[in-house]
Amino acid sequence: MTGVTAGQLVAAVEQMTGLPWPDDGRLDWEVDGLAGHTDVHRHVLPLAAVPSSFLDLADRSWGTRHRAGASRFIDSEVVWWRSGDDAVALVGTPAAVVVLPARWLAEPPAGGGVSPVVADFLSGDGERVLSSVWAVFGTRDPEVLAPLVPALRAVEEATADVELGGLLVSNHSNLEHALDRVRLFAAGTCLCAAYPAHQFYDPAKESGRRHVRVVRTVPNDRQWVPDRVCECLDCGRRFQVEQGEYHYPWWKWTPVAG
Numbered sequence: 654m655t656g657v658t659a660g661q662l663v664a665a666v667e668q669m670t671g672l673p674w675p676d677d678g679r680l681d682w683e684v685d686g687l688a689g690h691t692d693v694h695r696h697v698l699p700l701a702a703v704p705s706s707f708l709d710l711a712d713r714s715w716g717t718r719h720r721a722g723a724s725r726f727i728d729s730e731v732v733w734w735r736s737g738d739d740a741v742a743l744v745g746t747p748a749a750v751v752v753l754p755a756r757w758l759a760e761p762p763a764g765g766g767v768s769p770v771v772a773d774f775l776s777g778d779g780e781r782v783l784s785s786v787w788a789v790f791g792t793r794d795p796e797v798l799a800p801l802v803p804a805l806r807a808v809e810e811a812t813a814d815v816e817l818g819g820l821l822v823s824n825h826s827n828l829e830h831a832l833d834r835v836r837l838f839a840a841g842t843c844l845c846a847a848y849p850a851h852q853f854y855d856p857a858k859e860s861g862r863r864h865v866r867v868v869r870t871v872p873n874d875r876q877w878v879p880d881r882v883c884e885c886l887d888c889g890r891r892f893q894v895e896q897g898e899y900h901y902p903w904w905k906w907t908p909v910a911g
């Protein structure tokens with residue numbers, strides 16, 4: 654990759670903005686002889702070195718140069734440009750060009766345009782925080798989850814001292830789990846990975862949300878209800894789900910082979 658010129662790099666990046674997104678996992682590709690990869694949320698082109706005059710040429714190609722602090726999508730301080738709905742980001746160490754949806758890099762705007770879920774998390778009001786916690790529990794929608802990624806640190810600080818109460822289970826642990834879901838989303842991990850970590854995932858609700866489908870049931874001598882085997886509709890992973898009751902119903906999700 655040594656020897657790539659600024660012009661070649663800009664031309665390669667223009668093609669990166671048109672690359673497809675994989676449903677899950679990682680996709681390797683080559684554009685103009687340059688090798689890169691795509692995960693669920695970004696196209697990454699590693700660079701041996703940033704060609705001289707790339708910044709100037711990028712300014713000419715995409716206009717205003719923005720600066721962003723580290724986000725969950727990008728590990729270091731970056732400069733980036735807007736190209737349509739995408740952001741073209743230049744990452745310093747290790748050097749790489751990363752193309753990702755621009756709205757995931759932009760700071761949440763002050764006032765008006767903040768997503769309602771983010772605003773509730775930052776409100777300092779226990780009831781509003783909890784309504785956001787349950788909204789995040791029940792969704793895989795990027796329109797809800799993506800705005801939370803750049804706001805994660807602010808949400809952690811704003812919710813640290815909020816009184817959330819909770820019977821039997823502290824609602825702060827539910828809050829922690831909701832934020833873990835946002836981290837899974839940011840890392841490009843399918844959100845079915847959250848099921849084994851919490852006992853409130855009702856398979857009936859999850860299948861109603863079109864997140865899983867129940868493929869069969871398995872008798873369980875210890876419980877009134879047979880276990881259900883659920884398949885994730887996004888990635889195909891399967892779980893056997895035991896339902897029990899102790900003060901309230903709980904569900905235990907265990908990954909299974911088939």
Ligand SMILES: [Zn+2]
Pocket residue numbers: 843844845846885886887888889890
């Ligand atoms: Zn999945």
